[in-house]
Amino acid sequence: MTARPRTRPTATPPLTRPGQALERVLQGAEAAIRRGRKFQQVLNGARDIFLARGYEGASVDDIAREAGVSKATLYAYFPDKRLLFMEVAKAECARQAEEAVKLIDQNAPAREVLTEAARRIVAFLTSEFAQKVFRICVAEADRFPELGHEFYHSGPLLVQQRLVEYLAKAVARGELAIDDLPFAADQFAALCKVTLHEQVIFGVADCCPPKMADQVVRGAVEMFLARYGVRPASA
Amino acid sequence: MTARPRTRPTATPPLTRPGQALERVLQGAEAAIRRGRKFQQVLNGARDIFLARGYEGASVDDIAREAGVSKATLYAYFPDKRLLFMEVAKAECARQAEEAVKLIDQNAPAREVLTEAARRIVAFLTSEFAQKVFRICVAEADRFPELGHEFYHSGPLLVQQRLVEYLAKAVARGELAIDDLPFAADQFAALCKVTLHEQVIFGVADCCPPKMADQVVRGAVEMFLARYGVRPASA
DNA sequence: TGCAAAGTGAACTGATCGGTTCAATATCAT
């Protein structure tokens, strides 16, 4: 234990090679906060550890190790653990939003549109990623009020807005009859959570049988159309 | 720090076989767990602190102080913090179950029964108590798988079972037409969570406007009947 | 009244963790 030959065979994760062209390119469009090369590494490591162990369960040393970065570097970027967590959560919410934005052909028949929407919502809800983010957000909503809001706005609320957007068109076309669009959208989203969400959150179902997912999707569409669908004029 | 007499005759946990008159009396009806007078105090204090601060946030010293009991006594009853938490959570779930059991007159018209059921579910979901238990259970479902199961079984699953019980009768009477009873029950429960649950969980809504609660209740009943209600034979 | 069990308080251990510091080193633009 004298010379410390700096054995660092795999110390730095291969996320960013020495050639930092990518980094510099990103600098332009992104914020001016990125003070150094290891910024993204820190964020990635933090995301992995936070997602795996929650806020309290994730130690800063673990994060630094996972990120392949020294603790000093980490603290050079983020003044404290709280802020690091907020940053990670915000980034993840943004990603979630992007995913949700890819919506569906608004002009297809209502049944098709709703079925596809339900399928995507169900798929997202049952994804491991969504579960973990949800878990942390629920647990830490007391400690980080902003986090709760952030998650709600870029999660459930965003979905609601997209649905309202579509439902309005469907109503205008006479396919549906809805008076309170946001409320109806929330109902639809709620119907997509049936059974699955609770079972997954509480670890009751080991896996998520696609059969049940199908049933939920079909059930949601069926019920929504039963309530808001315009029958063919009793012809 | 030399002799270390190692006197452990009492072996802290007072498993107390002999000499407990009161103890023995209680043993009959109650469980065989109540080993001493302060047992309930510990449980109550633990419940308050856990509910207020979550698992990690609650220190054993705080719990002992809140319970008006020495830490030694606390550890005499519960070998560790985990088990204490499990015990508290179990007790709370049982209480929740009792509350839910008080169901409704099964023979009233479907609309009335469903409305009252929805009202109770909504009231429970928006209660501060339910929120806190839910928050902890979600957060700790990883660390305590049993806890997740316990909560699910004495919470959502119990409600589902009661609803199925009723729905079966309503179907038999020809008021409703349902093929998959448990699934329909889950759908109904999901409809009761619309908007409210998410807003409350993520701290978006400061209070819980009773107007919205009413809307959710009426919306749930309306939609459920639209889907499963038996129309008056198109007369 | 006496005695054993129940309960107490306070100190202590060992470990973890968030955050700081700093001298040594690596990287990169010039």
Add this chain to the structure above:
DNA sequence: ATGATATTGAACCGATCAGTTCACTTTGCA
């Protein structure tokens, strides 16, 4: 090459916390 900047590793601090121990006091029954 050179100097500015980013990064490192490791030691360290202070705080917190779960859990232990023990001499002592209280309680309740016989």
